[in-house]
Amino acid sequence: MVIKNKWERKSLIGLEELSEEEINLLLDKAKYFKKLKSLNQKIPESLAGKRIVNLFLEPSTRTRIAFEVAAKGLNADIISIAEKSSSLTKGESLRDTARNIQSLGADAIVLRHSSPGSPLFLSEIVEVPVINAGDGAHEHPSQALLDIFTLREKWGSLKGKKITILGDILFSRVARSNIWGMLKLGAKITLSGPSTLVPKKMEDWGLTVSYNLESAVEDADAIMLLRIQHERQTETHFPSLKEYSKMFGLREGEFELKKNALILHPGPINRGVEIDSKMADSSQSVVLEQVSNGVYVRMAILHFCCNGKV
Numbered sequence: 354m355v356i357k358n359k360w361e362r363k364s365l366i367g368l369e370e371l372s373e374e375e376i377n378l379l380l381d382k383a384k385y386f387k388k389l390k391s392l393n394q395k396i397p398e399s400l401a402g403k404r405i406v407n408l409f410l411e412p413s414t415r416t417r418i419a420f421e422v423a424a425k426g427l428n429a430d431i432i433s434i435a436e437k438s439s440s441l442t443k444g445e446s447l448r449d450t451a452r453n454i455q456s457l458g459a460d461a462i463v464l465r466h467s468s469p470g471s472p473l474f475l476s477e478i479v480e481v482p483v484i485n486a487g488d489g490a491h492e493h494p495s496q497a498l499l500d501i502f503t504l505r506e507k508w509g510s511l512k513g514k515k516i517t518i519l520g521d522i523l524f525s526r527v528a529r530s531n532i533w534g535m536l537k538l539g540a541k542i543t544l545s546g547p548s549t550l551v552p553k554k555m556e557d558w559g560l561t562v563s564y565n566l567e568s569a570v571e572d573a574d575a576i577m578l579l580r581i582q583h584e585r586q587t588e589t590h591f592p593s594l595k596e597y598s599k600m601f602g603l604r605e606g607e608f609e610l611k612k613n614a615l616i617l618h619p620g621p622i623n624r625g626v627e628i629d630s631k632m633a634d635s636s637q638s639v640v641l642e643q644v645s646n647g648v649y650v651r652m653a654i655l656h657f658c659c660n661g662k663v
C-alpha cells in the first residue's frame with residue numbers, strides 16, 4: 354500500500370487496486386520526466402545497471418516500443434521477447450519461462466498476455482516486479498495512465514469532466530483500466546456502444562450507459578474510441594462492420610461535439626470503422642500525444658517498480 358507520496362508496490366497489475374494518490378504519484382513522475390525532456394535537460398539514469406525483460410505474448414507496437422524507449426531513457430538494459438521466437442512454442446510453461454528469465458538476471462518483467470490474471474499469477478511466482486502490459490480483457494494499466502496523463506495535461510484535473518468511452522467495452526482492457534482510474538480521479542464517465550458490447554450493470558459502478566451515440570457524445574469533454582477486439586470475440590456481436598460503423602462510428606460533421614472536445618484512441622485505429630480519418634487526424638485528436646506521453650508514463654512505472662534512484 355502507498356501512503357501519500359510513497360510507492361510501496363512491487364508490481365503493477367492494474368488500476369483497480371491503485372489509490373488516487375498512487376495514480377497521481379505515477380502521473381507526477383511522468384510529468385517530471387517529460388519536463389526534463391522538454392527543457393533538454395538530462396533525465397537521471399535512475400535504472401542504470403537494471404535489466405528489464407519485455408515478454409510480449411500478444412502483438413504490440415506502441416506498448417512494447419514505449420517500454421523499450423522508457424527503459425533506455427533511464428539507462429536500463431531492455432530485452433524484448435516475442436512468443437514466436439521463445440521456447441513457449443516448444444511447450445514451456447509461462448511459469449517456467451518467467452523463472453528462467455529471472456535466473457538470467459531480469460530485474461523486472463513486463464508481460465503482455467491473452468489470459469486475464471496472468472501478470473498477477475506471475476507476480477506471485479517470481480521475486481522481481483511484474484508490470485502488466487495488457488492481460489486479455491482485464492486491464493491495461495500503462496495505457497490508462499497515459500490516457501489520463503494526456504487529459505490531465507490538457508485540463509489540469511479530471512474532476513467533473515465528462516468522458517465518453519465508445520465502442521467495444523466488453524472486450525476492452527483499456528476501457529476497464531480507464532474506468533477504474535478516471536472514476537478515482539473524479540471524472541464522469543458515459544459508456545456507449547452496441548448493447549451486446551457493453552457489460553451489464555455498469556451503472557452500478559457510478560457511471561452512465563447510453564446506447565444513443567448522439568446523446569453520448571454531444572456534451573462530452575473527451576471521447577475515447579475503442580476498436581472492436583475481434584481477437585477476443587468468439588461470436589458475432591453485431592450484424593456487420595458496415596452497420597457497426599454506421600451506428601457507432603464517429604464521423605466528422607455527423608454530431609455537434611463540444612468545441613474543445615478531445616478525441617482519444619489507444620490504437621491501433623481501424624479507420625472507417627470506429628472513427629473516420631477526418632476525426633482521427635483532426636485538431637481535436639490527441640492520439641499521437643497519447644503515444645508520446647506513453648513513454649514518460651512507462652518511465653515512471655519502471656522507475657517506481659524497479660526502485661529507481663533519482
Ligand code: CP
Pocket residue numbers: 412413414415416417487496619620621
Ligand atoms: N494501445 C496499445 O496497447 O497498442 P499496442 O497493442 O500497439 O501496444
